[in-house]
Amino acid sequence: MNAKSISAQWRPAAILGLLVLLLIAPFVLPTYPLSVLTEILIFTLFAMSLNILLGYAGLPSLGHSAFFGTGGYAVGLLAKYLGTPAPLALLIAVVAGIALALITGPFVLRTHGAYFLILTLSLTQVLFGIVWLWRRVTGGDDGLPGIPTPKLPFLLGRVSDTANFYYLTLIVVGIAIATIAWVVRSPFGLALVGIRENERYLEGLGYPTWTLKYVAYALAGGYGALAGGLFAYFKGFVGPGQISWLLAGEGMVMVILGGAGTFWGPAIGTILVLLLRYEVSAFTQRWVMILGIVFILTVLLLPQGIVRLPNRIREIRAQLRREAPLPRPTAPAHHTPSERAVERVIERS
Amino acid sequence: MAVPALQLEHVSKVIGGLTILEDISLTVQPGERRAIIGPNGAGKTTLLNVIAGFLPATRGRVLVFGRDVTKLPAHRRVDVGLLKTNQQPAVFHELTTRQNILIALLRGRHSPLGLGGLVERDREIQRLAEQVLEEWGLLDVSDVEVRHLPHGYQRRVELAARFALRPKLLLLDEPAAGLAVDEIPAFIERLKQLPRDMTVVLVEHSMRVVFSFADRITVLHHGAVLADGTPDEIQQNEDVQAAYLAGAMRGRDAGAA
C-alpha cells in the first residue's frame, strides 16, 4: 500500500475531525481568536477560488480581488439601498461575480502567462478606479459602512453574535468548499490540470480548451465574489481596499505558500499569512518584513508549497539513499533549430 | 469508389511572410499507410499541424472522410476520428500514466459546467483505464508521474491515450525519433500491428521505418510536393534521389542497416 492510498484512507476521518473542531471552536475560543478564525475561513474560500485558476488551470491571475470586491459591493449596495436579506444578497453577489467573469473572460483569455497576469491586473485597477470615482453610489474611498451583520435565526440568543456569524460563515464556506472539491475532482477538474500542463495537447485529445478556461474563470469569479460578500458582512463595511490588487497579490501568495494545485494548500497558506499578520504584528512591528522573508523562503525551499513538504522530505531522503526506483528519462528527441522554430511559431499562433 | 480518408486541396501555409507550404494536394485512401518524407525544413510537421487543425491553412481545403474540416478547430477534428501524435510525446508530464489515460477516456464527459461526478468513483471509466493500461503494458507504471518515465514509455502513453479515442485517421509525427537503434525493429512491428481499417499518415526520418511500413510515400521539398508514389517508385525517382533520399539514407541508416 503506498502513501497516497493511506492518506486517502484517513481523509474522511481527518475531515470529520476538522469539522468537529471547527464546530466546537466558539465554545473554546474567546471572541478575538474566533473572529480571526472567521476571517481565515473567508480567505480560505478566496484562496481556494483563486487556486482553481492558478493551481488547476494554470492561469496566473493577479486580479482576483476584482471578484472579491464585486461580491463585497454587491452585498454593500443591496444592504444600503434595498435592505436585501443576506441569503439573497450573497446569491446576487455570486451572480455578479460570475457575470463579471463572463464579461471580462473573452478579453483576458486571449492572453497567456505574464500577459494574462498583467491584463487581469489592469482590469482590476479599472474596476478599482470606477468604484473610487463613482462616489455617489459607492461612497468612493469612504466605502459603504454600516452593513448589518446577518445572524442565523435558530442560534439567536443561544450564542454570542460573534459565534453566530462564525457559524453562518462556517456553513456557507463549508458548502462552497465541498462544491469546489467536487469540481476539481470531476472530469472537468482533471481537464483543467491538462490545460495547465499543456493546453495544446489537451486540445489534441478533443477538449474545447477555451470553453473550459472560460467556465473555470467564471467559477473562480463566483466563489471569489462569495468570499467577498461574506467579508463585507464580517467587516460591516466594503471599500476600495477590498478590490485593491494588493489583495489579489496576497491571495496569490496564500495559494503558492500552501501549494498551488493542491486542494488543501490554499487553506494552509491562508492560515499562515493571516496568523503572521495578526500574531507576529502583536510582538513586532516588522511583520511585513517577516512576511516578505516567508515568501522568499517558500519560493526557494518549497516552490511547490507547504502541503507538499512531506513529499519533499521523502524526495530528499530518497536522494540521500541514492535510490533510483526508475530509469532516468532519456534525452529528448533530436530537433533541428528550424523545426523547433516552426514548432514555436505554432505554439504562439 | 470509397470516400478518401484524407484529401488536401491546394493547401498553402504562410507564416510571417514565409511560405512554408505551397499548393499541396494529396489524397489518402481509407486504410492506407502514407509516409511523408523530406529534408529538414520541408514543412512536414507544419503539414501535419495544418491537417490536425493546430495551424489554420492560409489557402486551400482539408477534407477528412469527405467532410470539410478546414474551418474546424483542432478539438472538433477529433470528432471525425482524427488524432495526432507529437515529435515530443504529447503527454501531461506531472500527471500519472493512469491520469493521462483517464483524460483521454473522459473526453466529452467533462460537460462544461464540471458536472460529471467524481473521476475516482466512476467505476466504468476506471475499468476502461485499467484495460488500456494492461493492453499497452503500462500497468507497472500506472501511478508514476509521466515525467519520470523514459522516452519510449512516454511514447507508449501518448499512443495509448490516442487509441483510447479510437482514431480513424492517425497522424504520426516522427514517432521513431528518440528511440535507440535497437528499439526500431520492435517499433516497426508495433506499427504493422495497427488495425488495417485505420488510416495512418506518418512523418518520419528513419527510412527503415518508412520503407517497411508505408503503402505510398509523398516527398515534400521546400514546402511543395516533389513526388508521390509507391516505395519502389520513390526509390527509383531520380529527382528524389538527387534532392534527398541518397543523402538521407547514407546519413541516417548506414549504421543501423
Next chain:
Amino acid sequence: MPVNTASLVIGLSYASLLFLVSVGLSVVFGLMRFVNLATGSLYLIGGYIGWSVARSTGNFFLALIAGALAALVVGVLIERGFLQRLHRKELLQVCLTLGVAYIVQDVTRWIWGGDPLRLRPPELLRGSMELFGSVVPIYRVALIGIGALLAVLVWYLLERTKWGAYVRAGVDDLEMVQCLGINARRVFAIVFSLGALLCGLGGALGTPVTGVAPGTDIQLQLMALIVVVLGGLGSVTGAIVASIVVALVDTIVRTFWPEASFFAVWALAALVLIVRPQGLLGRAA
C-alpha cells in the same frame, strides 16, 4: 484645453522618470518573460539612498551615483540569488519579487520613517525659467533633457550595437539565441543589472519631483507595468513612446479631474491590451 507648455514640461519630465523605471522591466520581461514586481522597490532604494547622500555630502551628483549604485547592488543580488531558477514560472516570480518588495518597503520605513522625503534640486537647477511664454521649473526641463539623453543612449545600445542585437534576438526567440552559442544567461544578467541601475538613477533623479515615501514604490511599480504593457514587452521604442503617452495622459487628466488621472491610465492600458494584446509596438506573442 489646459494643455500649455507648463503641463507639457511636467508631463514630459514625468515621462523621463517612467522611462527610466520601465525600460529595464520591459526588456527583462521581453527577454525572459520575467515579471519583476520589485521594480518600484529599486526606485525607492535609489530615492532614499540618494536623499541620504545628498543630505550628508550636499552633492547632488554624488547622490545620483549612490542611488543608482545602491539599486544596482540590490538588483544584482536579486538576479544572482533567485531569478535564474525561476525561468517561466510566473507565479513563483510574482511571489518572490513581491517578497522582496515587502522587505524593501519595511526596511526603508524602518530606516527613513514613514514621512515623505523630498530633495532640493542642485543649486544650478533651482528656480524657474521662461519657456515659450510659460514659467517652468528648471529642474523639470533638465529632467526631460536627461531622460531624452538616456533614452537615446539605451536605444542606441540595444538597436545599434552587436550586443544589443543579441538582446533583441533573445527577445524574439531565446532558445534560438542559445543555439547560436550566445550566453543568454549573461546577457540577461547584464540587462537586468542595467535596468536596476536605471531604476535607482530614476529614483534619485525623481526625489525632487515625486518625493520618496512608503508607497512610492507601489505607485511607480504600477506605472511601470502600464508602460511596459502599453509599449509592448521588450521594445525600447515602445517603452519610450508609452512613457510619454502615459505621463501626458496622467498630467492632462490630472489638470481637470485630479482623482481620475491614475485610473485613466489603467483604462488606457486595459483598452490597448483588449484591442492589441501585444501592446502598441510589441510583436505578436
